[in-house]
Amino acid sequence: MNTRWVRAARWYLRELTGESAYDRYCERHRRHHPLAPVPTRREYQALRTLHQENRSHSRCC
Template sequence: MRSALHRAISGIRWYVRELTDESSYDRHIAHIREDHPAALIPTRREFERMRTDRRDKDPRQGFRCC
């Protein structure tokens, strides 16, 4: 019973992280470590700033009304 509950909670956590794109930083870090091992790893704040700047520069990257 306990393992089934743990699996259910883990599944819900994974789904919410994917839905809110919270896991994008983790995927980015995994990509850097695998493909560019000598590159510096950005902090979470630096990553979010780069992502926001990229989204603001390219009108195809999501819709912003304001």
Template sequence: MSTGTHGTLRHVSTGALRHRLSRLRWFVRELTGEATYDRYVAHARSHDPDAPVMSRRAFERSRTDAREGDPREGFRCC
């Protein structure tokens, strides 16, 4: 909600608020990398629906190992 010129609250429709919140949720998930696992699962299932899919923990461990093992990344402590 925003304020008008007289300091009163201007009405924001429920649909507009939901849209803004969904965009904010999308942005935070992309920023934190949370959506990466969801994309991995969707990709794995679309290519072979019967193949086992890594757990989120195993997926994150694999990503971390790949980043730390890449000489272009250099040493990262955190």
């Protein structure tokens, strides 16, 4: 039972911090672009931020 709690807490923290989003992105990138290099975590964060800033409906003002 202790192992189950640890796994659940780890999953929750990875989802909360966005670490799992990068992992999902890498899997999707490898599947759709097998010959292209996978962006680093820093490059992914920069792309994600740029994408969010360019979406006009994501801001309140």
